[in-house]
Amino acid sequence: MNENISRYSRQIKLPEIGLEGQQKLKNAKVLIVGMGGLGCPAAQYLTAAGVGTLGLLDHDKVDITNLHRQILYTEDNIGQPKAEAAQQYLKKLNSDINFHTYVENLNTENAISIIEKYDIIIDGTDNFQTKYLINDTCLLTNKPWIYASIYKYEGQISVFNYKNGPTYRCLFPKAPKNDISCEETGVIGILPGILGTYQATEAIKLILELGDPLSCKLKIIHTLTMQEQIIKFKRNEAAANTILQKPLKLETVDCQLKDNNTIYLDVREPHEQPQPEHKNILRIPLSQLRDRYREIPTHKPVNVYCQSGIRSKKAIELLNETFDFTNLINVEGGIQKILK
Amino acid sequence: MSNSVTVKYFGAIAEQTGISGETLELTHDLQNASQIKAYCIHKYNLNDQETIQVAINQELNDQGTVKEGDEIALLPPFAGG
Numbered sequence: 001m002n003e004n005i006s007r008y009s010r011q012i013k014l015p016e017i018g019l020e021g022q023q024k025l026k027n028a029k030v031l032i033v034g035m036g037g038l039g040c041p042a043a044q045y046l047t048a049a050g051v052g053t054l055g056l057l058d059h060d061k062v063d064i065t066n067l068h069r070q071i072l073y074t075e076d077n078i079g080q081p082k083a084e085a086a087q088q089y090l091k092k093l094n095s096d097i098n099f100h101t102y103v104e105n106l107n108t109e110n111a112i113s114i115i116e117k118y119d120i121i122i123d124g125t126d127n128f129q130t131k132y133l134i135n136d137t138c139l140l141t142n143k144p145w146i147y148a149s150i151y152k153y154e155g156q157i158s159v160f161n162y163k164n165g166p167t168y169r170c171l172f173p174k175a176p177k178n179d180i181s182c183e184e185t186g187v188i189g190i191l192p193g194i195l196g197t198y199q200a201t202e203a204i205k206l207i208l209e210l211g212d213p214l215s216c217k218l219k220i221i222h223t224l225t226m227q228e229q230i231i232k233f234k235r236n237e238a239a240a241n242t243i244l245q246k247p248l249k250l251e252t253v254d255c256q257l258k259d260n261n262t263i264y265l266d267v268r269e270p271h272e273q274p275q276p277e278h279k280n281i282l283r284i285p286l287s288q289l290r291d292r293y294r295e296i297p298t299h300k301p302v303n304v305y306c307q308s309g310i311r312s313k314k315a316i317e318l319l320n321e322t323f324d325f326t327n328l329i330n331v332e333g334g335i336q337k338i339l340k
Numbered sequence: 341m342s343n344s345v346t347v348k349y350f351g352a353i354a355e356q357t358g359i360s361g362e363t364l365e366l367t368h369d370l371q372n373a374s375q376i377k378a379y380c381i382h383k384y385n386l387n388d389q390e391t392i393q394v395a396i397n398q399e400l401n402d403q404g405t406v407k408e409g410d411e412i413a414l415l416p417p418f419a420g421g
Binding site: 034036037038039123124125126127128131148149150151152154156171172174175176185187192218220225229230231232233234 | 348352399415418
């Protein structure tokens with residue numbers, strides 16, 4: 001215990017924290033959904049601060065394009081599940097912490113059973129569908145969650161469903177048609193670092209009941225101008241009740257094809273968003289093309305798309321060279337170009 | 341500058357407008373938040389119109405009337421992480 005006290009001595013010294021606060025941190029259980037640019041710094045600071053139980057959830061593996069912003073990972077981790085690679089690092093930082101890793105997506109099947117085990121949920125996700133799912137699950141299980149999102153140089157952060165406060169649906173009632181990820185738009189690596197660190201700050205404030213949490217407030221940060229803004233908003237009781245009265249369901253990110261008569265081949269992985277529903281879309285991930293190329297029509301034009309147009313180009317090269325396709329057209333610019 | 345408001349743009353909206361904000365003269369047809377939103381959507385041909393939220397003087401309010409000197413913000417949701 002003495003060693004533990006020394007480790008946390010600089011924060012225990014703060015009169016608002018003290019030994020009692022440190023014990024509260026030790027008893028706290030925080031789940032981080034998405035171990036990317038936001039989740040990494042949040043997990044790092046919460047581990048260092050001595051939050052007793054940390055859940056790390058991510059279905060994805062470390063990729064070299066993650067390293068400029070997902071600061072828990074090194075080149076040696078490429079190809080490893082993020083949740084496990086993060087745990088390896090964090091255990092070295094603080095062996096007192098009880099980690100739970102989930103190498104899976106959050107979905108309607110597992111969301112309640114995972115989230116109900118924790119006190120606070122941190123949103124490190126990169127898509128609207130999971131953000132709405134976290135929101136609705138937190139309403140059903142009565143948990144506060146700490147939201148953040150980034151776009152290029154700009155970030156948003158808020159605390160939802162805290163002590164009957166507003167939820168994500170009170171701020172943004174309608175899910176947008178298109179998910180635009182860092183993969184497509186680009187992002188400055190430090191931005192999720194700033195937002196993730198703010199999320200960890202809010203989590204510690206909630207655990208210790210310190211200061212004013214960002215409930216009823218959306219904080220917007222712009223890194224190019226360093227301007228910040230706080231927008232206030234209220235809980236919409238009717239919207240909350242609609243969620244509470246229904247079983248959990250995925251928000252459909254409403255997207256439709258511009259042209260319903262063209263045949264499409266989607267070579268993305270099944271989890272990638274958005275996923276327009278249409279009978280003319282054939283879905284074969286790039287990695288399965290060699291085994292499933294026979295499913296692709298050969299006698300009419302097929303438009304091949306992915307998220308940005310790069311993988312679909314590779315797919316066409318493979319199919320033309322290896323299986324003699326001549327009818328494939330690359331959708332330059334990816335999925336967004338074929339949506340209404 | 342008589343009878344005008346400031347409009348601030350965020351996220352992808354600022355990219356589509358090409359500016360972070362501007363001053364708008366309040367006219368007979370520009371008297372409330374939803375009219376200002378509709379005006380900006382039309383002027384800049386903004387995407388995902390129904391998801392854009394409006395704040396008047398740093399408070400979410402898509403119906404309220406506006407008056408001289410108010411600060412209006414157009415906020416898009418985004419989901420990067």
